[in-house]
Structures are given as C-alpha cells and as structure tokens.
Amino acid sequence: MKKLETLFVALNGWALILMLTAMSLIVGANITLRYTSSHSLSWADEAARYLMIWMTFGGAGLVLRIGGHVAITNLQDALPALGQRILRACIVLGLLVFFGFMVHVGMQYAQRMQFQVTPALRIPFLYVYAAMPVGFGLLIVHLLLIARPFITAGIYKRMDDAEASTPMPGGARG
Template sequence: MKRLERIFVRANGWAVILILGAMPLIVGANIGLRYLTGHSLSWADEAARYLMIWMTFVGAGLALRMGAHVAITNLQDALPGPGQKLLRGALVLVLLVFFGFMVSVGIDYAQRMQFQLTPALRVPFLYVYAAMPVGFALLIVHLLLVAPQFVRAGTYKDARDEDGGLREGANG
C-alpha cells in the first residue's frame, strides 16, 4: 500500500512539474517569436491560462497532503487532546463531503461546457473545466491517505519523504 501511495504522490507531483514547465516554455516561445519574427502565437496566452488552472487543481491535493493550506488552529489548540481528535475527525468528514460535492458540481459544469469551444485553441471547454472534478477527486484521495495520521496526531505526510514518514504540519 505504501508503494502505491508513493507512486500516486510521485505521479501527481510530476503532473504538476510538467504543467509548470510547459507554461514558461509556451509563454517564452511566444515572446521570442514576437520579438524575432514580429508574429506571436495566437493561442499561447490561452494555453498558459488553462495550464495554470489545471496546475492549481492538480497541485491542491499535494498541498493538502503536506498541510500547506491555510489553517486557523485557535479552537483546536484550546481543546484537550480527545477534543482535538474529535474536531480533526469532524473536519475530515466535512472536507470529504465538500470535495465530493465539488466533484459532482465540476462534472456537471464540465458536461454543460462540452460543446463550447475556447476562442484561440478551439478545444471544448470540457477539457478546461474537467480540472475541477479531477482536482477535487485528487483532493479526496490525498485526504483519505493522510486522514488517519492527521486525526490521531495532527500531523501531515510529507510528499518528499521516500519512506512515507511524517513531518509536523501546520496543526502539529
């Protein structure tokens, strides 16, 4: 199971790296062409924008996994140990419900946009809006993988750890 989790986290990380790498290549090529030839790529800005949307949603699960999202811990810190665990458990359940709802909303919205084409790339907006349900589905998987340790100890798994080790998160 740990091996599958490492493969999943690495694949997710490489997806973010590839998307992040593609954005400056596209924008840089567009700038170079504009100054060297006087012509630019009509689709470059649009492609970079949509890649940024995908990067945000695909990377959100990795940020959740490492405790990198904003957290306000005043209530948790004021509670005794068992109360903290109960609060963290409730938080995980609320997040799972919310993420599941957003997957559903994202699928519905992406399907509604399947016949509308992007202005420059001329691809269906379905591929742009699919980032939302994909990203929230990834958030669900990452949350389920870190939830047991988070609820018990308030720590997060560090995606950079090869052995699946733990590091103190924002709430730790």
C-alpha cells in the same frame, strides 16, 4: 499500499512538473517570437491560462498532504487531546463531503460546457472545466491517504513522505 501511495504522489507531482514545463516553454516561445519576429502565437496565452488552471486544481492535493493550506488552529489548541481528535475527524468528514460535492458540481459544469469551444485553441471547454472534478477527486484521495495520522496525532506528511509534526506558519502543522 505504501508503494501505491508513493507512486500516486510521484505521478501527481510529475504531472504538475510537465504542465509547468509546457506552460514555461509556450510562454517563452511566444515572448521570443514576439521580440524576434514581431509575431506571436495567438493561442499561447490561452494555453498557458488553461495549464495554470489544471496546475492549481492538480496541485491542491499535494499541498493538502503537507498542511500547506491556510489553517486557524486556535479552537483545536484550546481543546483537550480527545477534543482535538474529534474536531480533526469532523474537519476531515466536512472536507470529504465538500470535495465530493465539488466533484459532482464540477462534472455537471464540465458536461454543460462540452459543446462550447475555446476561442484560440478551438478545443471543447469540457477539457478546461474537467480540471475541477479531477482536482477535487485528487483532493479526496490525498485526504483519505493522510486522514488517519492527521486525526490521531494532528500531523501531516512531509514532501519526502516522512511524518512531520513541527508547527508551520499560520498555525498549521507540517
């Protein structure tokens, strides 16, 4: 199971790296063309925007793993150890429900947009809006992978998959 989790995290990270690389190359090529030939790629801004959308939704789960999202821990810190575990379990349950709902809403929205095409690239908006259910699906998987150590000890995974419990800025633990 540990190897599967490591592979899943690595693939998620590499997908983000590839999208960032593609976005950088597209924007860089557009800037170069604009200043060297006075022409630009009509689709470059649109492609970069859609890659940014996919990177945002695709990277949210990796950030969740390390406790990088905003957290206010005043209530948790004021509770005894058992109360903290119960609160963290409620938070995980609430997040799972919310993420599942957003997968459902995202799928409905993407399906409604499947017949409209983007202005410059002329691809169905389905591929743009699919970032939402895919991203929230990834959030569910990442949350399930870190739920046990988070609930029991309030710790997150470090980027190297070791567990960390040192306080992070904003009150989160990482």
